Amino acid sequence: MVILVVDDSMMSRKMLISKLPQSIVEKSQILQAKNGLEGVEMYKEYRPDIVFLDLTMPIMDGYEALQHIMEFDSTAFVVIVSADEQPRAVEKVLGLGAQRHISKSTSNDELIEIIQMLIMKRMR
């Protein structure tokens, strides 16, 4: 599995990766991008199975990056991981095609559930 983590904060990228199931991490290629623009470019190059995307970032924010990714690949599996927990932010990203919006303080269980959701979707 190819996993792309897009966040301007190294800490947030590491926190998220540390919460992913070890069995998945060992068998996956994990890519990291520092802003939305880098994330879009890496998506086009590597076509990851799943993207974890932050919203508040310099150069290109997560909303714009999400739009670009969905325009490029309407089947992209993008999960927003953000400190912005406003209901309208959630509605907006789901409207743009994100699969889920999760808090940066997300649990390991929620991430496992998301990976399972992705696997089920790919099997259909």
Place this chain on the structure above:
Amino acid sequence: MSQELLDEIEQDCLQELVNLSYGKATAIIAKMLDAFATMRVPNISIISKDELTQRLVDAVVPNQKSYLTIQVFKGEFAGETLFFLGDASATNLVKHLKESQENESVKDVVMELTNMATSSLVREFGKLLNTEVFFEEPAIYVSDGDKLFGELEFSYDFVMLIDTVMEFKEQNIHGEVFIMMHEKTFKWLKESLMEVVKKYYS
């Protein structure tokens, strides 16, 4: 200057912790206003007391009122928050809350809401660093545009400035938040950041 006092990893860690706590505080205010705030990456810098005063002087528009809510917070993480709001934003805030536009009401509404924003921000930040923060009663200063918050005196020679913007575009409300602290708190903060860094950056 902050780059000299915090290394790249500490800076990244601090910025993200502020971002996380700012997200929680924004969600509370957005819910109260039934509005949507645009979140920005916080800017962290070390400035002198004089630079801070200059920042406020620059922000004040001549012949217009400006509002500055101040609150002291205590504990291991101690300092003072400032929330700056211009006249147009303050008026729009009150209009949005359908309150009276009398000066007293503007002042009251601004103080209540800005205080809620800054105290939530600081409380959440403290929680992330496993410490409890205690607040003193807030105060609000109104500048008439010529005199800059006359009674105001900052005792911070060493000011770590966490500068964030709380912006509700649809409502035309734009505020600036500053968190000031002394050197002792900065040392504590640096040690606390080291703990987080050890946990996540290894």
